[in-house]
Amino acid sequence: MTSDTITVERTIAAPPAQIFALLADAAKHSEFDGSGTVRGTRQESRPLSLGTTFGMSMHRGVGYRTSNEVVEFVPERQIAWQTSGLRGLIGGRIWRYAASRPTAEPS
Structure with a gap:
């Protein structure tokens, strides 16, 4: 069976609020885009929320x-x-970013 879903997990040593603030600001997406295709947004920087629409300038060839x-x-x-x-x-x-629950450190 094939799937169109790709999942990647990363541990980032930063507070979830700081990471989420970066993800929720479309104007900053080119700063963390790993593909190099995101060139920028087509509007001013503002926090995203449910239902927000935004445009991106892209380049792939x-x-x-x-x-x-x-x-x-x-x-x-x-x-x-x-x-x-x-x-x-x-x-x-659909591009989805979700924080996982922190795990307890072994004692």
């Missing part, structure tokens, strides 16, 4: 733009947005 809508939002825990682009012809992917 050729420049293009995407439209995105925040579809999940739990402050300091989870954020996800769904992407569309080229007049709705591409996209549909």
Whole structure:
């Protein structure tokens, strides 16, 4: 069976509120985008929330733009947005970031 879902887990030595603030500001996405395709946003920096829409300038061989809508939002825990682009012809992917619960340190 194949799946269109890819999951990656990372441990980041920073408070969840600090990480979430970065994720919830679309203007900062180019700072942590691992693909190098995000060039910037098409509007001013502002915190994202459920239902917020925002545009991104992208580049992968050729420049293009995407439209995105925040579809999940739990402050300091989870954020996800769904992407569309080229007049709705591409996209549909959901990009989700979720904090895991901290584990107890062994004594």
